[in-house]
Amino acid sequence: MANASVVCTDKTGTLAQNVMTVIAGSIGIHGKFVRNLKDNQARTNAPDQDEDRDPSPERDIVDEPWVNRKHADDFSIDQSEISSILSPQLRRLFNQSIAEVVFVGTKTETALLQFAKDIGRENWKQTRESVEIVQMIPFSSERKAMGVVICLRSGRYRLFLKGASENLTKMCTRHVVVSKHTDQSQDPNTRIETRDIDETMKDNILRTIIFYANQMLRTIALCYRDLSSWPPRGAQFQSADEVSYDDLAYDRILVAITGIEDPLRDGVPDAVASCCRAGVTVKMCTGDNVLTAHSIATQCGIYTAGGIIMEGPVFRTLDPKDRTEVVPRLQVLACSSPEDKKILVETLRSLGDIVSVTGDGTNNGPALKTANVGVSMGIAGTEVAKEAG
Numbered sequence: 159m160a161n162a163s164v165v166c167t168d169k170t171g172t173l174a175q176n177v178m179t180v181i182a183g184s185i186g187i188h189g190k191f192v193r194n195l196k197d198n199q200a201r202t203n204a205p206d207q208d209e210d211r212d213p214s215p216e217r218d219i220v221d222e223p224w225v226n227r228k229h230a231d232d233f234s235i236d237q238s239e240i241s242s243i244l245s246p247q248l249r250r251l252f253n254q255s256i257a258e259v260v261f262v263g264t265k266t267e268t269a270l271l272q273f274a275k276d277i278g279r280e281n282w283k284q285t286r287e288s289v290e291i292v293q294m295i296p297f298s299s300e301r302k303a304m305g306v307v308i309c310l311r312s313g314r315y316r317l318f319l320k321g322a323s324e325n326l327t328k329m330c331t332r333h334v335v336v337s338k339h340t341d342q343s344q345d346p347n348t349r350i351e352t353r354d355i356d357e358t359m360k361d362n363i364l365r366t367i368i369f370y371a372n373q374m375l376r377t378i379a380l381c382y383r384d385l386s387s388w389p390p391r392g393a394q395f396q397s398a399d400e401v402s403y404d405d406l407a408y409d410r411i412l413v414a415i416t417g418i419e420d421p422l423r424d425g426v427p428d429a430v431a432s433c434c435r436a437g438v439t440v441k442m443c444t445g446d447n448v449l450t451a452h453s454i455a456t457q458c459g460i461y462t463a464g465g466i467i468m469e470g471p472v473f474r475t476l477d478p479k480d481r482t483e484v485v486p487r488l489q490v491l492a493c494s495s496p497e498d499k500k501i502l503v504e505t506l507r508s509l510g511d512i513v514s515v516t517g518d519g520t521n522n523g524p525a526l527k528t529a530n531v532g533v534s535m536g537i538a539g540t541e542v543a544k545e546a547g
Contacts, residue, residue, distance in 0.1 A: 159533075162530070162531060164511045165440045165513075166443055168442075168444065169442060169446065170518075171517075178269035179273075180237075180416045180418050181201065182417040185240060187359055190235070192236065193238075194236070201417075204234040205229075235338070243340050245351075247347065248334055252380075252414065255318050256274045256380065291307070293306070303326055304321060305406075307388070317385060318381075319407060322378070323377035327381075329407060329410050331354065332353060332355060335352060373453065378418060380412075434459070441488060442460050443490075448492045450492075452492075455490045465488075470492070470494035470498035471493065478505075503528045517535070517543055520542040523543060523546040532546055
């Protein structure tokens with residue numbers, strides 16, 4: 159390790175604490191919430207509530223950078239007050255969209271369940287046990303989403319999905335409607351109000367996702383689709399009792415986008431600076447998107463002017479000669495797979511570097527094993543990572 163010239167580090171659990179918390183987001187499209195809004199006004203991309211606003215949804219604040227332009231119909235609310243803008247029927251839907259998928263234990267899942275608890279929803283176990291599950295849709299790294307189909311009391315069916323917002327929101331055609339003055343006396347069984355997502359709404363969604371990504375937030379979208387029958391008419395079965403994902407996951411209705419933060423570990427920027435002073439180059443490999451990766455790497459001091467950030471799918475398709483030219487300046491590998499990390503380590507070693515890899519997850523196993531020195535996290539690390547190290 160004393161001879162290491164390059165350290166390739168994982169993000170989650172290594173640079174970051176791996177303690178996920180929902181701290182901002184939007185309900186529907188217009189209701190932008192922030193944890194401790196009074197002290198975190200910069201976390202919302204809704205217009206200042208005191209400014210004189212044109213009611214036209216086409217009005218934008220055009221003298222700001224593109225991502226900071228704001229839609230006039232948006233409003234901000236403290237996260238603790240979310241229930242006040244949810245109708246009884248939307249509150250039930252919101253609770254179910256978080257609680258129904260039975261994948262408790264992951265950091266993101268725990269963050270969402272804690273978020274639902276903080277805003278006063280019913281017990282998640284009771285929510286799950288009160289419905290009949292028809293089909294589970296396990297998480298897939300390709301679609302970056304998970305879901306479940308349940309049978310409603312009315313005899314109809316409902317698909318709930320949650321996952322990476324940049325993927326799920328593209329297939330949403332409608333969104334739930336919220337306002338600052340919601341009638342709380344409505345019948346919980348009343349139909350949920352939704353509206354079409356037009357080009358202005360798509361712009362709003364995209365700005366929101368980028369706005370949160372630039373703040374080092376992982377964005378998770380919650381959406382659903384109502385089905386009149388099971389299986390859906392014309393659907394294809396991929397196995398004896400499972401309908402294919404593509405036949406289920408279109409015409410979705412957007413419920414919310416949540417921004418989840420994984421704060422940096424204490425001392426990480428200082429550790430990176432110490433490595434740089436010692437002549438050791440630090441490179442970050444993460445599965446997060448480019449914007450989130452850029453933000454984290456900048457805060458750590460890993461990304462500097464003149465450095466290169468590249469996505470794994472692009473990196474792996476480079477021919478060996480081009481890859482050899484890129485790798486010395488490559489500082490961040492985003493959207494990377496376990497194989498991408500391994501290829502990076504192999505390329506560095508071929509250039510004569512002594513490579514150390516640090517990580518805690520199973521997905522870091524190939525890179526840990528390929529490195530000259532593999533360093534796994536002793537307490538939080540998986541057994542696969544420890545054995546590979």
